[in-house]
Amino acid sequence: MQKIARRSRSARRPGRPREFDMDTALDRAVRVFRERGYHASSIGDLTAAMRLATGSVYKAFRDKHAVFLAAFERYTALRQEQTRSAAARGANGREQIRNVLLSYVEHSQGVEGRRGCLVVGSAVELSAHDAMVAARVSAQLATNEDFIAGLIRDGQADGSIPSHVPADDTARLMLCITQGMRVVGKARLPLEGMRLVGVAMKLLA
DSSP, X not given: XXXXXXXXXXXXXXXXXXXXXXXXXXXXXXXXXXXXXXXXXXXXXXXHHHTOXXXXXXXXXXXXHHHHHHHHHHHHHHHHHHHHHHHHTOSSHHHHHHHHHHHHHHHTSHHHHHHOOHHHXXXXXXXXXXXXXXXXXXXXXXXXXXXXXXXXXXXXHHTSSOTTSOHHHHHHHHXXXXXXXXXXXXXXXXXXXXXXXXXXXXXXX
């Protein structure tokens, strides 16, 4: 009997494949978290936005916190790709940094700006008491800062940025500027983007 039971268990069909596109579902969850924040986003809000049954969400992600972490990873991967794509359009280090700043201006205005940045929102709402989120926020900000510092060094190597510009300190200040743009955009304050970029670029003089 034991052999029969064992054979029966091994002959079971594999579970049904997931019937939704994970990236699409996470993109919809990202929008909810960006607009409402973590604590104000309920599982009901998420299931409605993701167009999934509650059971499907719990089966795929376990709980709301797991949905958030997956959404955070999805958001930061996409934003990183957008930022690097913007930089790549520049002919030298200086132009690449300007393009990065202009990209932040673009994402800090209008509907996109009002939705806010998930990294900034997470830093304010969760980092103080959620170690997992705090680690991800810190890692993402460090990645952004290192990327800008690398562009500054590239500009110094190609001659478009003076060698006396302190790469690391300037990158930290530009990180503050870019993240500040996202806060201003979320608060729906006027953002004179081109003027701000012009001032920021003076840091590279």
